[in-house]
Amino acid sequence: MATSDPLYPATMLLPMGAPGGIRMLVPDTPGVLRPYAATLGVPSRPDGKKHDTTATKSTYQTNSETINDGTRSTDSVVDTDVDD
Amino acid sequence: MTNTSTVGPELVLVVTAPNDPTADEVEIELRKRSSAIVRFDTGDFPTGMSMAVRNDSTRWRGQLVIGSDVVDLDAVRSVYYRRPSRFVLPSGLSAGDAAFASTEARLGFGGPFSSSPVLWVNHPAKVAHAEYKSTQLTTAAAVGLSVPRTLITNDVKALRAFAAEVDGPVVCKTFSSLMLNDGETTESVFTTIIDPVTVDPRQFAVTAHLVQEWVPKAFDARVTMVGRQPLTTAIHACSDAAHVDWRADYQALRYECVEPPPDVVEGARRYLTAFGLNYGAFDFVVKPSGAWIFLECNPNGQWLWLEHEVGLPIAAALADLLSSGISPW
Secondary structure, three states: OOOOOOOOOHHHOOOOOOOOOOOEEEEOOOOOOOOOHHHHOEEOOOOHHHHHOOOOOOEEEEEEEEEEOOEEEEEEEEEEOOOO | OOOOOOOOOOEEEEEOOOOOHHHHHHHHHHHHOOOEEEEEOHHHOEOOEEEEEEEEOOEEEEEEEEOOEEEEHHHEEEEEEOOOOOOEOOOOOOHHHHHHHHHHHHHHOHHHHHOOOOEEEOOHHHHHHHOOHHHHHHHHHHOOOEOOOEEEEOOHHHHHHHHHHHOOOEEEEOOOOOEEEOOOOEEEOOOEEEOHHHOOHHHHOOOOEEEEEOOOOOEEEEEEEEOOEEEEEEEEEOOHHHHHOHHHOHHHEEEEEOOOOHHHHHHHHHHHHHHOOOEEEEEEEEOOOOOEEEEEEEOOOOOHHHHHHHOOOHHHHHHHHHHHOOOOO
8 A cells, every 4th residue: 555545644554653542743833724623723621530541641753754746845743642 | 561471372462652551451451361461562663673474375474573572473362452653763764764664664564463363452454444434424324323414525605505404503523633733732623513604615625624413412422342342431511612522621521331222232333343343432422312323433542531430341341352362243
């Protein structure tokens, strides 16, 4: 399977850096146009008792480099072990 | 990683990141059942793990060596595949070579490993398929569960027509669980009741949006299915935010154990069978009429906090399933 597959990207298969339930924390500086759903975001509240049981603090960052029409760009994604 | 000197024919692999309290609880329960366990992280490969496997007719045979643990793939009975991390490559690679090596590792390590014909909770490819909310809804309906009317679109005209047809509140929810961080604040997008009239068509056209009829609720319910076994918690919201989406305000929740209706349990079992899953965290709305409406199923959903809140023996159920190595279906 090609890593550029738009429906099953590499992160969805082994090893699952972005498995179900993990929210991916994306560094973002909003532009002039935003996806409507993204505008519905609210500041995250402390998760209270739920995360008393999941004290995981590990984060890891991956940089995936893509080339589009000769332009090289790097996406930086930080995963946090925050669950649904 | 857990040091295990004896690796027998009933080996349970716990595949997750090093710091995973939820997996710790399952490991404790597995030890009570005298299960042989090896815990590792895919992030151990290749710097902390080596592999050598050969094709032997219809399956791959060989070993993984993780520190002092040697895992014979033939000895594996089941895999608890929870929250493993990405491969950690040796330093000194260029970005291009790192991307190359990472992709080769995914296919070269992940391919033979994930082809192991044992019980998986859950298999990553099955999880990937089951992540699609659109497929969740149609599968749930196919197995007899009630689902809300749902529209997926980037066309605001379609949104407004849908809202008119619903003739009641509609909510917008995301397909994923991305959180955005502007350097200071982290934002999460929860299910939100929206006014279609005020939606900016340009923003709405940027990407696909999931819009759903608002289902009036007496309470929410989380049905944690471990194999055929339902472990169910009613989630009562004590704030406006939590009433719309309980994830928005964990401090305002009250929990109690409940029994779901038999047809809901049977539907959940059929759902897991349809996706080839052995675990699923189902979210339902329970209407004031008592009807249970399926919202979604997270194939890798969190559960430990519910075990602590109401005493549901989820870790024990997972350990029973993993140590049996027998498909519940």
